[in-house]
Amino acid sequence: MEKGYLLGIDIGNTKLAFGLVQENTHSFQEKRVVPTEPELGAEQAVEKIMANTRELLKAVPGKVKGIGIAFGGFVDTTRRIALASPNFPGFRNVPLVSLIEGLAPGIPVFMDNDANAAGVGEVVYGKGQGCSQVLYLTISTGIGGAALYDGVPLAGTQGLAGEFGHMIVLPNGPRCTCGGRGCLESVASGTSIGRIARERAQGRATMMTSLAGGIDKITAQTVSQAARQGDRLALEILDEVGFYLGIGLANLISAFDPDIVILGGGVMNSADLLLPRAVRFVEEHLTPRGVQVPPIEVSSIHNDIALWGAIALAGCFYIVD
Amino acid sequence: MEKGYLLGIDIGNTKLAFGLVQENTHSFQEKRVVPTEPELGAEQAVEKIMANTRELLKAVPGKVKGIGIAFGGFVDTTRRIALASPNFPGFRNVPLVSLIEGLAPGIPVFMDNDANAAGVGEVVYGKGQGCSQVLYLTISTGIGGAALYDGVPLAGTQGLAGEFGHMIVLPNGPRCTCGGRGCLESVASGTSIGRIARERAQGRATMMTSLAGGIDKITAQTVSQAARQGDRLALEILDEVGFYLGIGLANLISAFDPDIVILGGGVMNSADLLLPRAVRFVEEHLTPRGVQVPPIEVSSIHNDIALWGAIALAGCFYIVD
Numbered sequence: 001m002e003k004g005y006l007l008g009i010d011i012g013n014t015k016l017a018f019g020l021v022q023e024n025t026h027s028f029q030e031k032r033v034v035p036t037e038p039e040l041g042a043e044q045a046v047e048k049i050m051a052n053t054r055e056l057l058k059a060v061p062g063k064v065k066g067i068g069i070a071f072g073g074f075v076d077t078t079r080r081i082a083l084a085s086p087n088f089p090g091f092r093n094v095p096l097v098s099l100i101e102g103l104a105p106g107i108p109v110f111m112d113n114d115a116n117a118a119g120v121g122e123v124v125y126g127k128g129q130g131c132s133q134v135l136y137l138t139i140s141t142g143i144g145g146a147a148l149y150d151g152v153p154l155a156g157t158q159g160l161a162g163e164f165g166h167m168i169v170l171p172n173g174p175r176c177t178c179g180g181r182g183c184l185e186s187v188a189s190g191t192s193i194g195r196i197a198r199e200r201a202q203g204r205a206t207m208m209t210s211l212a213g214g215i216d217k218i219t220a221q222t223v224s225q226a227a228r229q230g231d232r233l234a235l236e237i238l239d240e241v242g243f244y245l246g247i248g249l250a251n252l253i254s255a256f257d258p259d260i261v262i263l264g265g266g267v268m269n270s271a272d273l274l275l276p277r278a279v280r281f282v283e284e285h286l287t288p289r290g291v292q293v294p295p296i297e298v299s300s301i302h303n304d305i306a307l308w309g310a311i312a313l314a315g316c317f318y319i320v321d
Numbered sequence: 322m323e324k325g326y327l328l329g330i331d332i333g334n335t336k337l338a339f340g341l342v343q344e345n346t347h348s349f350q351e352k353r354v355v356p357t358e359p360e361l362g363a364e365q366a367v368e369k370i371m372a373n374t375r376e377l378l379k380a381v382p383g384k385v386k387g388i389g390i391a392f393g394g395f396v397d398t399t400r401r402i403a404l405a406s407p408n409f410p411g412f413r414n415v416p417l418v419s420l421i422e423g424l425a426p427g428i429p430v431f432m433d434n435d436a437n438a439a440g441v442g443e444v445v446y447g448k449g450q451g452c453s454q455v456l457y458l459t460i461s462t463g464i465g466g467a468a469l470y471d472g473v474p475l476a477g478t479q480g481l482a483g484e485f486g487h488m489i490v491l492p493n494g495p496r497c498t499c500g501g502r503g504c505l506e507s508v509a510s511g512t513s514i515g516r517i518a519r520e521r522a523q524g525r526a527t528m529m530t531s532l533a534g535g536i537d538k539i540t541a542q543t544v545s546q547a548a549r550q551g552d553r554l555a556l557e558i559l560d561e562v563g564f565y566l567g568i569g570l571a572n573l574i575s576a577f578d579p580d581i582v583i584l585g586g587g588v589m590n591s592a593d594l595l596l597p598r599a600v601r602f603v604e605e606h607l608t609p610r611g612v613q614v615p616p617i618e619v620s621s622i623h624n625d626i627a628l629w630g631a632i633a634l635a636g637c638f639y640i641v642d
Contacts, residue, residue, distance in 0.1 A: 074611075133478055147576070149475075156578020157454055160612055167572040168606070170492060171564070179609025180571075243492070250501075251488040255468070255576055257477020285489070288500025290395075291481055 004065035005029065007056055008310030009049065009100075010114065012072040013038060013087040016045070017307045018052045020059065023315065026125055030059060031307075038088040046094060054103055067109045068313030069096055070117035070306045077159055080111060086142075086177070110313040114138075115162060116153040117309030119146030122262050124312035126301050135258040137164055138305070139245070140265035142177070143185040147256050151316065165189065169247040184248040188241050190267045193220035197237055206233040224270040235273075242274045246281025249296060253286060257294075264299035271298045325386035326350065328377055329631030330370060330421075331435065333393040334359060334408040337366070338628045339373045341380065344636065347446055351380060352628075359409040367415060375424055388430045389634030390417055391438035391627045398480060401432060407498070431634040435459075436483060437474040438630030440467030443583050445633035447622050456579040458485055459626070460566070461586035463498070464506040468577050472637065486510065490568040505569040509562050511588045514541035518558055527554040545591040556594075563595045567602025570617060574607060578615075585620035592619045 003023050010017040018032040034048055057064055073085030080097035100109045112120070119136035122128035128136070128148065137145040143165030146153040154161045165185035166178050173182025174192070186192055197218045201208055208226045212218040226234035249261060263271070275298070283293050301308055324344050331338040339353040355369055378385055394406030401418035421430045433441070440457035443449035449457070449469070458466040464486030467474040475482045486506035487499050494503025495513070507513055518539045522529055529547045533539040547555035570582060584592070596619070604614050622629050 154470075154577070157580045157615065158578055158613060161576065161578040163575040163578075163612075166575045166606075166610065168490070168568050171490065171568060180606040247489050247492055251572065252576070254484040254487045255482065255573070256475070257479055257482040257484075259478045285487075285501040289487065291484075292479060294478065 002063070005060045005063050006311045006314040007053070007064050007067045008070070008307050008312075008314055009053060009067065010070045010072075010117075010307040010310050011045075011049065011082070011096075012036060012114065012306065013085060016048055016052070017304070018056055019304075019307045019311055020056050020064075021311050023065065030056060032056070036088065038090065042088070042090040042092070042094065045088075045091065046096075046099065049096075050099065050103065053100060057104055064104065064107055066314035067100055067104060067107055068117065068310040068315070069100065069109065069111035070114040070310040070313065071096065071111060072114045072306070075111055075113045075159065077112060077155065080109075082111070110316070112153065112309075112313060113144075113159075114306040114309065115144035116146045116155075117313050118264060118305040119148045119153050119162075119262075119309070120151060120316060121301070121305050121309030121312040122264070122299060123148055123151045124316065125308050126299055126305070127262050127297050128260060131259040133256070133258045133260075135252055135256055135261045137249075137252075137261070137263050138265040139189060139263060139267040141189060141191045143189050143265075145252075147258070164248065164252060167248060167251060169244045169251075184244065187244045188248070188267075190220040190265075193223055193237065193241055193267070194218060196240075197223045197234070200233060200237065204233050207231045208234055220267060220270075224273055227270075227273050238270070238273045239277055242277025243281055245274060246278035246285075249278055250282045250285040253282065253291070253294065257291075260294050261296045262299050263296070264301075264305045268298045323384070326381045326384050327632050327635040328374070328385050328388045329391070329628050329633075329635055330374060330388065331391045331393075331438075331628040331631050332366075332370065332403070332417075333357060333435065333627065334406060337369055337373070338625070339377055340625075340628045340632055341377050341385075342632050344386065351377060352625075353377070357409065359411065363409070363411040363413070363415065366409075366412065367417075367420065370417075371420065371424065374421060378425055385425065385428055387635035388421055388425060388428055389438065389631040389636070390421065390430065390432035391435040391631040391634065392417065392432060393435045393627070396432055396434045396480065398433060398476065401430075403432070431637070433474065433630075433634060434465075434480075435627040435630065436465035437467045437476075438634050439585060439626040440469045440474050440483075440583075440630070441472060441637060442622070442626050442630030442633040443585070443620060444469055444472045445637065446629050447620055447626070448583050448618050449581060452580040454577070454579045454581075456573055456577055456582045457620075458570075458573075458582070458584050459586040460510060460584060460588040462510060462512045464510050464586075468579070485569065485573060488569060488572060490565045490572075505565065508565045509569070509588075511541040511586075514544055514558065514562055514588070515539060517561075518544045518555070521554060521558065525554050528552045529555055541588060541591075545594055548591075548594050559591070559594045560598055563598025564602055566595060567599035567606075570599055571603045571606040574603065574612070574615065578612075581615050582617045583620050584617070585622075585626045589619045 145164040170182035176183040176186035491503035497504040497507035
């Protein structure tokens with residue numbers, strides 16, 4: 001029998017990514033990335049999603065076996081609707097699944113939020129292969145995640161399980177984008193690392209200021225860059241971030257006791273600077289009571305993970321309508 | 322057909338409890354409680370377990386359909402062995418299931434740790450009835466719990482999921498019995514409430530000292546007693562305990578998004594003093610990002626919950642050998 005194709009669609013706030021992959025392979029037949037441009041409204045974004053999907057379906061006519069959508073926001077998996085995206089306010093209650101089904105009658109379409117999709121991607125294509133209990137965290141501008149059992153993310157009653165970024169690791173800590181205080185996201189996301197560095201660079205000697213071309217321009221990338229050159233403040237900040245990440249990971253391992261913990265997202269490009277501190281904390285906290293610390297690994301596919309997640313969804317068929 | 326009976330055995334550090342319940346009823350046909358006396362060694366405890374089980378089996382000859390064991394320690398559910406109990410060091414690697422099977426050939430015997438068993442008890446007999454996703458916490462001398470899906474506790478890779486008491490809620494906080502620092506158990510268990518009160522009563526005017534007959538004799542019960550009479554320090558301590566309990570609950574809801582959270586254990590006899598603060602924190606933390614806070618309720622059967630858990634295990638037959 002001729003092999004079919006899987007089509008993945010990753011809908012983020014900054015980019016829309018599309019990938020076409022032959023079944024049982026792990027490389028793109030075709031991959032496209034276009035800007036989301038949320039400032040132009042939801043309609044144009046939906047049009048871009050539809051146009052690119054239509055073109056990719058035409059590229060391998062009659063051969064696409066499944067379509068998966070990873071959405072960077074809240075998803076109602078029962079009603080199969082993209083409910084809302086925190087950073088794309090216009091994109092609300094979009095019936096993405098039906099729209100895509102209209103383009104491809106008879107082809108199953110599956111959608112989940114990007115963190116759950118990424119977790120499924122890790123199980124199907126990444127370091128979660130062969131593991132029955134996987135904990136996945138994405139550490140990027142925000143922090144999200146999924147706990148997967150036999151490849152299926154725990155959904156929760158409201159579809160809101162896996163909001164690991166909003167677990168509190170510092171009581172009365174910094175204000176988080178969610179409105180809470182001291183969330184893991186408020187002290188360890190890329191956005192937070194940049195904010196903390198800008199705050200602390202005031203009146204301190206640090207090469208971050210010159211590297212960035214001004215205190216106001218310091219980002220998480222600046223912090224990593226300076227840390228690699230031995231900047232004391234940058235190293236101090238990343239040590240602290242590693243500590244809080246360690247608390248978050250230790251808490252998740254205490255709750256879930258997974259086979260493996262996989263970390264993805266842009267901040268993991270600095271895993272060498274952050275992760276040893278986090279893992280040391282986890283070991284110090286868990287081993288005295290006899291817990292074997294599971295492998296804590298950086299995703300090998302984290303740059304495209306949500307797209308691979310969408311492709312994995314396309315081939316998984318685990319969501320019962 | 323004649324109704325059968327379920328036999329539950331709750332093996333704790335201070336007491337051994339046995340209960341015989343007719344199927345589909347919710348009251349004891351017979352209930353026995355004997356002291357564990359760990360200081361006398363494991364052998365005498367096993368003998369008491371065997372003797373009482375034998376007698377209860379004889380009370381309704383041929384009518385016991387299942388036996389459940391709730392063990393206050395680590396359980397290897399695969400090998401069906403009571404591995405170890407933190408506060409009963411002599412009780413190690415006891416093949417409890419085989420021993421009980423020897424007394425009752427042909428009757429299925431099931432065992433789990435007491436927190437998981439209690440969670441199952443809540444689903445079968447308590448406030449978790451009809452809920453598919455239940456989070457159960459026991460707040461007693463220690464803090465444990467279980468996340469249950471369709472009545473089955475998430476076990477984890479090492480059987481160590483649900484260790485909610487060792488989630489960190491206060492970085493660099495008090496030393497916990499587990500060896501870690503700032504665990505929920507170190508700031509909100511009954512033992513910890515007593516310890517905190519004894520520390521803070523030094524040099525402060527508080528009726529706790531006289532109520533207990535000396536600072537060294539203050540326990541969690543003293544704190545509640547004094548708080549009910551308006552003692553400022555006692556109220557301050559319980560407010561803080563409620564705050565940390567709130568952090569723990571908010572974190573668990575962010576991770577699991579359950580239908581309901583059920584709280585059991587002796588500390589919940591003071592739920593009126595603690596829980597409003599905890600629930601207020603949870604609401605303040607979760608509602609800004611649109612999470613509906615699930616019902617957070619005190620178990621209606623928390624005094625005997627581990628025994629009811631054992632009885633529920635006896636009738637559940639969910640563990641596949």
